[in-house]
Amino acid sequence: MPVEEIPAIPLWLDLLAVAVGALSASATAENVQSKGRRIDWLGVAILGVAVGLGGGMLRDFLLGVPPATLQSDWYILTASGSALVGMWLAHALRSLNWVVTALDAASLGLFAIIGTSKAIAFGVDPLPAIMIGTVAAAGGGAVRDILLQMPVGVLYAGTFYAAAAFVGTAAFVLVHLLGGSMLAGMLVCWFLTVGIRLASVKWGLSLPEQMALRRRSSTRSRRADRRMTQWGRRAGAGAGAEAAEGRERLPRDPLAAAYTGPLPIIELRRDERPGDAPDEGDHDDGAPAPAR
Numbered sequence: 001m002p003v004e005e006i007p008a009i010p011l012w013l014d015l016l017a018v019a020v021g022a023l024s025a026s027a028t029a030e031n032v033q034s035k036g037r038r039i040d041w042l043g044v045a046i047l048g049v050a051v052g053l054g055g056g057m058l059r060d061f062l063l064g065v066p067p068a069t070l071q072s073d074w075y076i077l078t079a080s081g082s083a084l085v086g087m088w089l090a091h092a093l094r095s096l097n098w099v100v101t102a103l104d105a106a107s108l109g110l111f112a113i114i115g116t117s118k119a120i121a122f123g124v125d126p127l128p129a130i131m132i133g134t135v136a137a138a139g140g141g142a143v144r145d146i147l148l149q150m151p152v153g154v155l156y157a158g159t160f161y162a163a164a165a166f167v168g169t170a171a172f173v174l175v176h177l178l179g180g181s182m183l184a185g186m187l188v189c190w191f192l193t194v195g196i197r198l199a200s201v202k203w204g205l206s207l208p209e210q211m212a213l214r215r216r217s218s219t220r221s222r223r224a225d226r227r228m229t230q231w232g233r234r235a236g237a238g239a240g241a242e243a244a245e246g247r248e249r250l251p252r253d254p255l256a257a258a259y260t261g262p263l264p265i266i267e268l269r270r271d272e273r274p275g276d277a278p279d280e281g282d283h284d285d286g287a288p289a290p291a292r
Helices: 011-033 041-063 073-088 090-095 097-121 126-147 162-177 182-203 210-249
Strands: none
Touching: 011 041, 011 073, 011 090, 011 097, 011 126, 041 073, 041 097, 041 126, 073 090, 097 126, 097 162, 097 182, 126 162, 162 182
16 A cells, blocks of 8 residues: 555543553453452553553554654553552442443554554555554553463453454555545544444454354254154154065075174194194193193
8 A cells, every 4th residue: 555644643642542551451450369369569550551552562563663652751651650540449440340441442443543544654555454453452452461361352252352443444444445534544443443342342242152153053963853853753654664665675684683794614624643632621822732
């Protein structure tokens, strides 16, 4: 794609997304501590910085440019400060979970906008641009799960997170390919990402699981077996009579129930060795019997 100029995004809006990501990181740390794993202030600050800045750093790494989040002090200060504030307000954040979810969805859409627009500005092809935008949006959450030794959420069944960012970034790239302005692409990306994320949380939407697909396949096979059984029962006695008549037409073999293959032929030879034949039970693995 051709290289274009990125419309300026206000610094305060970018920092707001970083702050919301750090708040979600502190809430996750509170849940981990409730299970017996202790995290100190420094750990919470590091976690907030990783979540708030992780996606942008992964984006710039894929683009091969210096991380923009390390070119200003405000990013690190905002991420660490928001994480520490979230640690103190953990109980209040639990009661306002819907607010945190809404702000987290808004930051997800914003990070998707920034990542995709920067990839387009560097002339990246459509599919890599979608990938970079998705990584920029969901990368912080993946880094958080790795640091807390939790299953990476984007790899397991759950509400739409990376999938919402993927749809939004794909729409952004499509608008750009159709000749739309960058601002129009940004708005479409943000509204789609935020809308899909909030809808999935509200109604519990998720992608099909691997085990669910396997269970559906086994359910179909069991239903097919039941249909075959029902059809056999509907045939009734008529099917049994036809089968019996068919067996009567076949040639009878009196030995069929005992043995149906050719009988082995064993050749008997006379023992011409001198001496009497050995008694029963005196055989020693084929060795000749001793002379008497």
